[in-house]
Amino acid sequence: MPAQTAAPAPARGGRVSRLSQLTVPSMPQSVASTAAKSSFSQAPSNALVPPPPVAVKKDPKLANNWKAKSAAELTDAEVIAMPDAEYMNEKQMAFFRLKLVELKRGILENAGETTEHLREDTVVVPDPADRATIEEEHALELRTRDRERKLLKKIEQSIQRIDAGDYGYCDETGEPIGVGRLLARPTATLSLEAQQRRELKQKMFGD
CATH class of the missing domain: 1.20.120.910 (DksA, coiled-coil domain)
Structure with missing residues (x-):
């Protein structure tokens, strides 16, 4: 019949051929497989990466306020603005x-x-x-x-x-823990880098 001769002859059945055409993915299979693997492995790999340290911003206008105030009158911003040379002085x-x-x-x-x-x-x-x-x-x-x-x-x-x-000094390295970290966690005994190394070790080895 004319309808049968007009359509191209499928290799192994017209229904199977048309179905395969409808279900072909929009991206190559190798690309899709690579994307799936990367999305699957992204979460565990990031879980072991310690977060970057947060930089503490100092206000230069407050750098010398500590000299005229008592410890009870100082604000967190004024303590952060204190010069590094005054780290852990008597007032801090x-x-x-x-x-x-x-x-x-x-x-x-x-x-x-x-x-x-x-x-x-x-x-x-x-x-x-x-x-x-x-x-x-x-x-x-x-x-x-x-x-x-x-x-x-x-x-x-x-x-x-x-x-x-x-x-104010790290138990492991002896380096300053930092005013910013101590304001966030006054009981800290490790610097941020030492704490991240310890947490990473615990995740990897369960110590």
């Missing part, structure tokens, strides 16, 4: 000691509030669902207090380091 030590003492006070207040909450919630609740919710809230609060208890120990150790004049 006093500034971070006040921060650690304030952090310790907040943790102790939270611990006292948790004790009061547990005492107030000792009433037996008849509804099992409500009782389960209260128990879950208690468990969450106790886990938070446990983390703060460990942090409290680090705070006390950091205060002792300040009193001994060792605060």
Whole structure:
């Protein structure tokens, strides 16, 4: 018939040939395979790469404010702006000691509030669902207090380091930890680079 002679003859059945044409990918198979492999392996490889250090910006206008202010009056920006030659001088030590003492006070207040909450919630609740919710809230609060208890120990150790004049220097390299990192984590005992090396080692070897 004319309709059959007009269409080109498929090699092994017209239906199979047309289906293969419809399902051909828009990119070559080798390219698609390479893209899939790269997207699959990207997450684990990036997980082991430590983040780049964040540069601390200093305001030159605040560089000498520390000379006319007490440690309690200094702001974070003024401490960051202090000259590198003044790193961990007496005023900086006093500034971070006040921060650690304030952090310790907040943790102790939270611990006292948790004790009061547990005492107030000792009433037996008849509804099992409500009782389960209260128990879950208690468990969450106790886990938070446990983390703060460990942090409290680090705070006390950091205060002792300040009193001994060792605060602000890396335990591994002896290099300055940096004002910016100490403002973000006053209990830090490692520089950012040393901390990243330790975390990378733990991810790779599980130490």
